[in-house]
Amino acid sequence: MLPDPDVPSLVRELTRRADPLRLRHDVEFLADRPRSRTRAPEAMLRAETHVTSELAAAGWRTERQPFDVRWRLGSTDRRGDHPLALGLRLHRRLAGANLLAGLPGGDDRPTVVVGAHLDTVDGSPGADDNASGVAALLEIARLLGRLPRPPAVTLMFFDMEELGLIGSRVAARRLRRTRQIVGMICLESVGFFAGGPGTQLVPAGFGAAFPGVAATIRAGGQRGDFTLVVHRRSTRAAASLWRRAAKVAEPSLPVITLRDPRPDGPLGALAGLAVPPVNHLGRSDHAAFWNAGIPALMLTGTANFRNPHYHRPTDTPDTIDYRRLAAVAVATAVTAVSWPAGGGR
Structure with missing residues (x-):
């Protein structure tokens, strides 16, 4: 994290450097086919190669972290728009790999993890879910790689999110043992915006x-023209910082912050059983x-509550708003390097 950064100045500097055309290139490369370790392994390896190459060009060192787990409760990655309990599945064995990247000189300090999942469901090229998140993460790598001092930021590309956060569950446990993590930012389906009235739905019981x-x-x-920032008490200040940064980066991008009332830790996961609507707030790798x-x-x-192409073959690169996606990348980069001490004040 950078000492006492001038947030508006940093946002403006990174906004000048961010390139929507680079984001489009990354999304188009990744989302020309479905990507899955179990259903489309060659496409996953192709995506890994692209990510590693782009990170190396930006000055980042990448470590591939294989995992092999057994008897894990997760979900199915069949196409369709039915999340959560409707797709529960017990996986007998899953072998995959996450990608972890850091800048030379930035990996011996307390770190902020910024992550996105690389896989898709069966049959969907996943431009929004989640090539948009991966492309934003690669743009963040380019932006942070050019700072005068390497920031203490760790980038992670998770495997098997669509099977029940399998890769991020492994990663969170490993990182706790090896690094001091002060916070994590998850990029999940961040590229689709719909400006028409009535295009944003809400889950049952949400109101x-x-x-x-x-x-x-x-x-x-x-x-459906806003970015939703889901946080807990422990990350309230970080959510506020992201909102301020996004306003400078792209004034036409509304931001709504939503506090998940549950505590961090296993108790928070159990609390969702009592209040089903809050389970929607844990539908990506940040929950791990x-x-x-x-x-x-x-x-x-908000994925299926806005995007009619969610988990479908029509989730293609032409549906993404690359200008706003660039603003998401900038605000995330600034929040990562300016992470507030204590996070939740």
């Missing part, structure tokens, strides 16, 4: 559980870090 956020969405005509007691944020365009 009762989060009346303030539901009222904000209604007041905006239920337009929450459950490991690590403060985390999720950035998202």
Whole structure:
């Protein structure tokens, strides 16, 4: 983390450097076919090669971290728009690999992890879910690689998110043993925006559980034109910082912050059983870090509650807003290097 950064100046500097065309190139390369360790392994290796090559060009060192796990409760990666319990599955054995990247000189200090999942469901090229997150992460690598002092930021590309956060669950445990992690930012389906009225849906029971956020969405005509920042008490200040940075990077990008009331750690995961709507707030890799007691944020365009192409063959690169995606990358890069001490103040 950089000492006392001038956040607006840093945002403006990185905004000048960010390139929507580079983001488009990465999304188009990744999302020309489905990517899955179990269903499309050659495409996953191709995606890994692209990520590693782009990271190396930006000055990052990448470590491939294989894992082999047995009897893990997760989910199915069949195409379709039914999340959570409707797709529960017990996996007998899964062998995959995460990618971890760091800058030389930046890996011996307390670190912020920024991550995105590389895989897709069966049959979907996954431009929004989640080539958009991966492309933003690669742009963050380029932006941070040019800073005068290497920041203490770790980038992670997770495997098997679509099978039930398998890769991030492994990664969170490993990182806790080897590094001091002060926070984590997850990029999940961050490239699709819909500006028409009524394009933003909310889950059943959401209005009762989060009346303030539901009222904000209604007041905006239920337009799917915002980025949602999901946080907990431990990352309230970091969420506020991301919102401020995004406003400077792209004034036309609305941001809504939503606090998950659950505590970090295993107790938070169990609490979701009592209040089902909050389970939607843990539908990506940040949840593995929450459950490991690590403060985390999720950035998202709300996936199936906005994007009609979610988990379908039509989730293609032409549906992505690359200008706003560049702003997401900039705000995330700035938040990572400026992570507030204590995170939740």
